[in-house]
Amino acid sequence: MDDQTRMLASMAGLGGLSQADVSDPDSVRKQQSLGQPPQDIGDILQQIMAITDESLDEAQARCWPEEAPAQWTPQREGELGGSTAGCALPLNFQHRKHALNCHRMKPALFSVLCEIKEKTVLSIRGVQEEDPPDPQIMRLDNMLLAEGVSGPEKGGGSAAAAAAAAAAGGSPNDGSIEHSDYRAKLAQIRQIYHSELEKYEQACSEFTNHVMNLLREQSRTRPISPKEIERMVAIIHRKFSSIQMQLKQSTCEAVMILRSRFLDARRKRRNFNKQATEVLNEYFYSHLSNPYPSEEAKEELAKKCAITVSQVSNWFGNKRIRYKKNIGKFQEEANLYAVKTAVDAANVSAQASQANSPATPNSGGYPAPCYTPDGRL
DNA sequence: GAGCATGATTCTAT
DNA sequence: ATAGAATCATGCTC
Numbered sequence: 001m002d003d004q005t006r007m008l009a010s011m012a013g014l015g016g017l018s019q020a021d022v023s024d025p026d027s028v029r030k031q032q033s034l035g036q037p038p039q040d041i042g043d044i045l046q047q048i049m050a051i052t053d054e055s056l057d058e059a060q061a062r063c064w065p066e067e068a069p070a071q072w073t074p075q076r077e078g079e080l081g082g083s084t085a086g087c088a089l090p091l092n093f094q095h096r097k098h099a100l101n102c103h104r105m106k107p108a109l110f111s112v113l114c115e116i117k118e119k120t121v122l123s124i125r126g127v128q129e130e131d132p133p134d135p136q137i138m139r140l141d142n143m144l145l146a147e148g149v150s151g152p153e154k155g156g157g158s159a160a161a162a163a164a165a166a167a168a169g170g171s172p173n174d175g176s177i178e179h180s181d182y183r184a185k186l187a188q189i190r191q192i193y194h195s196e197l198e199k200y201e202q203a204c205s206e207f208t209n210h211v212m213n214l215l216r217e218q219s220r221t222r223p224i225s226p227k228e229i230e231r232m233v234a235i236i237h238r239k240f241s242s243i244q245m246q247l248k249q250s251t252c253e254a255v256m257i258l259r260s261r262f263l264d265a266r267r268k269r270r271n272f273n274k275q276a277t278e279v280l281n282e283y284f285y286s287h288l289s290n291p292y293p294s295e296e297a298k299e300e301l302a303k304k305c306a307i308t309v310s311q312v313s314n315w316f317g318n319k320r321i322r323y324k325k326n327i328g329k330f331q332e333e334a335n336l337y338a339v340k341t342a343v344d345a346a347n348v349s350a351q352a353s354q355a356n357s358p359a360t361p362n363s364g365g366y367p368a369p370c371y372t373p374d375g376r377l
Numbered sequence: 378g379a380g381c382a383t384g385a386t387t388c389t390a391t
Numbered sequence: 392a393t394a395g396a397a398t399c400a401t402g403c404t405c
Binding site: 277 | 383
């Protein structure tokens with residue numbers, strides 16, 4: 001017998017045969033006809049390949065029929081191309097798995113599977129390249145961040161909330177109610193968004209773990225590279241991120257609806273009430289030389305008028321420019337408030353028994369109206 | 378409804 | 392950041 005024959009015989013699991021048996025072609029043929037393992041490695045591999053084409057059930061049914069112990073024959077064993085070690089074991093599947101793992105042909109089977117795997121991986125390589133960051137997701141993320149739905153919670157909720165706060169109009173109480181309402185609704189959206197996002201992330205992580213465990217389990221019987229696991233994880237993440245995108249999209253829509261509602265409300269301006277306008281005008285004309293209230297003064301005026309500081313700023317901005325543009329038109333109003341201020345000052349003076357001039361003398365700044373200290377123009 | 382008044386917004390300059 | 396200026400959108404009066 002030559003070396004090649006001996007090697008093939010050994011690989012084919014013919015260790016039990018004597019050299020005489022192997023070297024005797026008739027003896028080998030005899031064994032084959034009796035259902036004993038074939039000697040040709042090519043035949044063995046062909047059979048293995050054939051098994052891979054079968055379903056597990058078919059293979060099981062063929063290898064381990066329910067009545068296997070009773071009907072088992074060397075013929076059947078021969079069909080499997082293996083020794084009796086694997087097939088003659090009890091029906092319990094775990095035992096069969098164990099048997100398969102211990103089977104002396106397992107390394108050969110495994111290497112064939114590796115080869116097939118390698119080819120398959122090569123054929124699908126490049127099909128699933130890393131996707132570039134989706135611009136749609138980026139857009140949604142940016143919007144949610146800007147609106148204060150994602151990212152760190154903002155004190156005021158968002159710029160729109162601030163705008164809503166500034167839009168108190170003629171009914172400041174309504175404004176504050178609207179503002180808090182906006183904030184509450186935005187917070188609600190934020191809460192729903194985060195809880196849903198958390199759910200998705202948890203589900204994604206659980207599912208990923210589950211799949212990874214399955215793959216690890218399967219890697220005992222078939223070759224699974226870490227790269228392949230990685231790819232599977234990436235696929236799962238992609239699926240879940242598309243779900244997340246839907247969530248982000250609907251959240252954005254909800255914010256847009258909420259926002260447009262409040263911006264519409266902002267456009268419905270209300271005139272300040274008479275008392276508020278009077279307080280503001282009094283300050284303006286009594287500080288005509290420098291009608292720029294400090295932050296403290298603005299806050300005090302806002303409190304007095306029950307409006308916001310930014311509304312006070314708006315009012316003074318408008319007043320300054322409109323006064324400057326048409327001093328003549330405001331002359332009467334200016335005189336009126338000058339008299340009022342003078343009278344108030346006189347009252348204070350009388351009460352305090354000391355003479356006081358108006359709050360701020362008009363020196364420079366905006367042109368002062370003509371009036372006399374007794375109130376006559 | 379026209380015209381004016383007025384609060385809010387936006388853009389520009391400082 | 393703030394003020395000035397222009398402008399918009401709505402309210403009010405006639």
